[in-house]
Amino acid sequence: MPNYTLNIRRYSPESGEPAHWEKFEVEMEGHRPVLDAILYARNKVDGSIGIRCSCQAAICGSCGVRINGNPALACNTLLRDAVATAEDGITIDIEPMGNMPVIKDLIVDMDAVHWKKVQRVVPWLIPAGEPPEREYVVPHEAMVDVTQTMACIHCGVCVSDCLSMEADPDFVGPAASAKAYRFVGDPRDAATKDRLVHLAEDPSGIYDCTHCFKCVEVCPKGVAPMNQIMRLRRRATGDFQIKDRNNGYRHEKAFVNIIEKWGTLHEAKLLPDSYGEGLLGKLNPEAQKNLIGSAPTAIRGVLSGKVAPIKVLHHHKLPDQKKVKDIYEKIHGRDERIELNLYIVGEDADALEESAAVAVTEEGTS
Amino acid sequence: MKVAYWPGCVSRGFTPELHGAMELVAPKVGLELAELDRANCCGAGVIAEHNQELADTLNARTFAMAQAQDGAELMMNICSTCQGAQSECQERLDASSEYREMINDTLAAENLRYEKGVTNKNFLWVLVEDIGLDKLGSLVKRRLDGLRIAPFYGCYIIRPTDRLGYHAHPERDTYLEQVIEVIGAESVAYTGSHKCCGFPVITMNKKTSLTQAGRHLGDAIDAGADALVTPCPLCHLNLDLQQPEAQKFVNRDLGIPVLHFPQLIGLALGLEPKELGMGKHVVSTKQVAAKVTALAATA
C-alpha cells in the first residue's frame, strides 16, 4: 500500500504557540480521500487534530481545507490526485481555508465571514402577496436553472481563495452571490429588482468581482459562482437598466457600444465612457472623481509613448465594421436574450457519439 | 508553421509594442502569421456579460475566419484574456449543435461558417506544444543568464482548467517557468504568479483592482525579480500602466518592469530591447535592457 505524508497546519489558540506544520505518515490506498487519511491520523495518532467533517460524500460542506495550496473538500479529493500536486511527490500539505479566521487547526470561523455575507443578500424567497392555492406554476427549466445555485453546500471553498476578497474583505463574494442568484433566477421571487439594485449599488457587490474564475475552478459542486455573478450583472443592466454608482452599467454599455461602433476596442474612449456618457456627456459626481483620478494614467500613457495622442482622438474602424453592426442589430432585435446554460442542456457531443456508434453497428451488420 | 493570427485589440491599441514584438519574433521561431485583420474584439467577457449570444456570435465569426485561412494549422492569440473569453464562447458553441446552427445562421450573412472544434492557442502554448522547448533552446541567440523573471499568467489562461484543455495539457500553468528556464533566465517563485491582476474592475473598484496589482508586483520585487513577464496585455495595463497608481494602494514604492511574453522571447532570440518596444513601457525597462545588452551572444 502506498505511503503518504500528511503535513498538517496545526494551531491551537490555547497552547499559546504559533501555528506550525506537523507531519503524519499514513499508509492507505490512493483511491481513498484525503479526509480518510486525516481521520486516520486523528484516530490512530493524535486525536486532537481539529477538522470539521460529517457526510464524507461532498454534500454537507464541512471539510473545506487547502490541499497543497488549493482549496477543496478533503472528502472528495483522492490521495492519488492530491499527491500529484505535491511539490516533492509525497508530502500533502493541508491547511485551513483562507480569507477566514482560523479557530483551531483546520477549522475556520465561517460565521465571521461567509454566513455574514450570505445574510447580506436577504437569503429567503420574497414572493408577491399570498401564495397560490396550489403550487406556483413556473417553467421546469427555471427550476433546473436555480438548482445549480441550490446545489451550493456552503463549504466556503470558493470564499477561501476569492481573489477579490483578498483585496477587499467586504466583497460579497462568490458563495453569497450564487445564493443571490438562487432568488433572482427564481420566477417565484418578487424582489428581483430590489435585490439587483442592492447588489449593483454596493461598492463591494457584484461589480467588485474581478472575473478571475477562481471560484469556478475550485467549486466542488459545479455551482460556478462567477457565472452567476455575470448573470446577475446581465440582469441588472439588461433587464432593469440599473445605473449603479460603481460604473458597472456604464462600463458594460461603453464597452459594448465601442465594439459596435468600431469593431475592436478603443481603450482611450473606454475609460471616459465607462465613467460618464462620453467625454462631453454629463458626469455624475462619483464618475468625475474617478475620471480625474484616472487622468494621470492616461497622461502617463501618452508621455511614455505607448499611447499616441492621435489615438485618443482617432481609432480606426474595422474594415468590416458594418458586419459587426449587423450582428448587433440582429441579436439586439430578438424578443429575448438567448442564453445557453450548459448546466441545463449538457453537451450533445456524447449524443452524437452514440448515434455514430449506432451507425457503425448498423454498417457492421448490413 | 502557418497560423491564423489574432492579435487582439489591446496589442494594437494601448500596448502596440506587444503586436510589434510578436511580428518580429514569429519568423525567428518559424511561425507564419496570417493576421485576422477583419476579426472583431473577443468581448473580454464584458460582451458575454451583456449578451451571451452576441459574444458567442462575434467570436464564432473570428473562429470562422481562422478556419477559412488556407494552410493555417491553428488559430493563435497573444492575449490571455482573448484566450479565456474565446474559449468560453467556444465551449458553448461546441457543446450544442443546435445552438451552433443558430449562430451560423447569423454568420451566413457574411458567408462565414464555424465548424466545431477550432484550435485556438495563446503564443505561449504554441511555443511549448507546437514549436517545442528543445527547438526554442536551439534558437536562443542570447541566454538571459542572471536575469530573474517573475511569471504572471493572467487568470484567463489558467482557469477554469477543464475549459482550457488542462486535461490534455496539465502543465500549461507551468509553461512560463519552463520557457524562462530554457532561455537561460531564472524563474522567480512568488505568491502572485497565478493570481489576478485586478484589471477587469479597474473602472468599477479601483481599490480592489490596484490592491491586487500592487501586491503581486510587491511580492515579485520582494522575491528578487528583475522583471515580470506576462502573456496578457490587459494584465500589462494594470501591472505596468497603472503601476504608479497601484503604489498608493499598497503604500510602498514599486517600479518593476513588466515584459510582454514575446518581448522576453525576442530578447533571447537576439532582438534588441528598443526594437521590441521596451521603451514604450510606463515603468522603465532600462535596467533590464542594460542587463540584457551586456550579455554576450550565445552563438
Place this chain on the structure above:
Amino acid sequence: MTVGIISKIHPVRSHSNAAQGGINAALNPDDSWESHAFDTVKGSDYLGDQDAIAIMCSEAPEEILHLEHLGVTFHRNDKGLLGTRAFGGASAARTYYVADITGQAILHVLYEQMLKYDDKIDRYEEWFTVGLAIDDDGRCTGAIMRNIRDGAIEVFRAKTVILATGGSGQIYKPTTNALVCTADGMAMAYRSGAALMDMEMIQYHPTTLLGNGLLITEGARGEGAHLYNAAGERFMEKYAPNKMELASRDVVSRAEQTEINEGRGFPDGSVHLDVTVVPKKRIHEALREIVMVGRDFAGIDITKEPIPIRPGQHYIMGGIKTDVDGRTDIPGLYAAGEVACVSVHGGNRLGANSLLDTLIFGKRSGAHAAGVAKSMNMPSVADSQADDVRNEIQAIIARDKSGGRRVSDIKDELGEMMNDKVAVYRDEEGLKSALEVVKRLQEESKTAWIDDAGTIFNQDVLGAIELGYMLDIAETIVMGAIERKESRGAQFRTDYPERNDEEWLKHIDIKLKDGTPTIEYSPVTITQWQPQERTY
C-alpha cells in the same frame, strides 16, 4: 415564548442533506393518500401503525405545497406544475424532487426561513448535547450543553424539548450515514427512561457504492436504471417480477445479498447498477449528484459505465417511541424524524418517506410542544447537573493512556462487527455473539482514552461521549433482533425465515429499568389494511 435551535454542527451540515431522491405525497389528483398509505403499510411489512401512517400520508400534500411556497426548488413537469418521479414500493409516481439533492434543497430552504425569522429563533450552532435535564417528577426540563467552540458547559432550561437528532448509522461500518449520526438523541432519551421501539429494524439500502458505502439514490432506479448480476441477468425478475428494481428496499437488498452470497455477484462482491439506460440529458438534469459521486469517489462515468454497488446500512426504522404528536414516555420530551419511531415505517421504510416523516411529525411535535409551553412556567434545572457533566468530561480527559483502548478503535470494532452480524441476514448464533461483543465494548469504553485535553473544539472528547451513546443503542438493536424470532421487513432471520403474524405482529419496546435494558411489547395499530402476503 422563544424557540432555540441547538445543533452540534451548523444546521446546513445536517444529514437531511443526504436524502437525495425526493419526498412522497399523493398530491396528483389521480392519486390518493389512501394509496400512499397502503403502499407504506405494505412496505412496513404491516408493522407500521396505520393511524400514524394515515396522518402522515393525508397531511403530505399540504406539506409539499408549504415547502414549495417557502421556496424549495422542486422540479416541474412540462406544464410547469410540480413534477414527480417513480420510487420503490410505490404504486404511483408520487415522489417530488429537486434533481437528486431534495433533502439538501429542503434543509437549505428551511435554514433560509430560520434566517428570515432571525428575531424569533435563537440559533445555537455547534453546541453539543451532553444530557437531558430531568426533574424529580420525571419531566424533561431542558438539556445540558457544551459549547463546542469554547468548551463551556451550560444548562438550557426549556418548557418542552424536541429531539431531532437523526439516526444511528455510525454504529455500522460502512454506512451511508454521516459521522454525526451517532444515536445521541436516542441514547439520551433511553438513559432518561424513554422507551425505544422497533430497534431491530435496520434498513440496508440496495444501492451503496462498493468500498466506501456512499449512497446512490433510489432515484436512479426511479429514473429507469437496472440491476445486473455478473451473468448479465436482471436478477430482480426472480424476486419481484412486477416491480423489478422498484420493489421495497428490504426486498431488493435481500435479492442482491442472495445473488452475492450464492456466487452470482462480481468477484469484488458487488452487483451492478446500470444508469446508462437513462437518457444522458435526464441523467445530467436529475441525477447530477450521482454523476459526481461516480466521478469523484469511484472514478466512473456513470453515463457510460455500470456502478458496482451492494446493500449498505442506511436507516433505522426504530427509535424513541412517540405518539402522533411526537410525545415520548417522558413528559415535556418530544422526538421527531429518524430519532423517533411513531411508527410509520414499521419493518421497512419506503424510499422518500423519511423526509416526509421528519417534516410531518416535526411540525406536529413543534405545534404540540408550543401549545403545552404556552400554559407553563419556565422550569428550573439544578446547577449540579452541569457540574456532573463537567466532572464526567474531566474524567474522560484524565483517563490513563497506558491501559485501555482508543475510543476510535472501539468504534471501528463495533461498526465492523454490526455490519457482519446484524445485517441483511441474521441468525441467533451471530446475534448472540454480537451482544457479547457490544457488552465487552461497553466495558472497554469506560477506560477508553483520548488525546485532546483542550476546550476549544475538542472533538476528541465529544467522540468519547458519542461512543457511549452508540454502544447503548447498539445493545438495543441487537436485543431487538434476538427477540424477534421471525422474518419481517428488514429483519430476516435465517433461522426463522417466515413472517409470523400470530406471534410477532407487535412492536418490541426496550426500556432502561434500574439500569437494565428491559423488553416489553406494544400492539400494532391496524385500521383498514389487514396483513396479507407481501409480493412485488
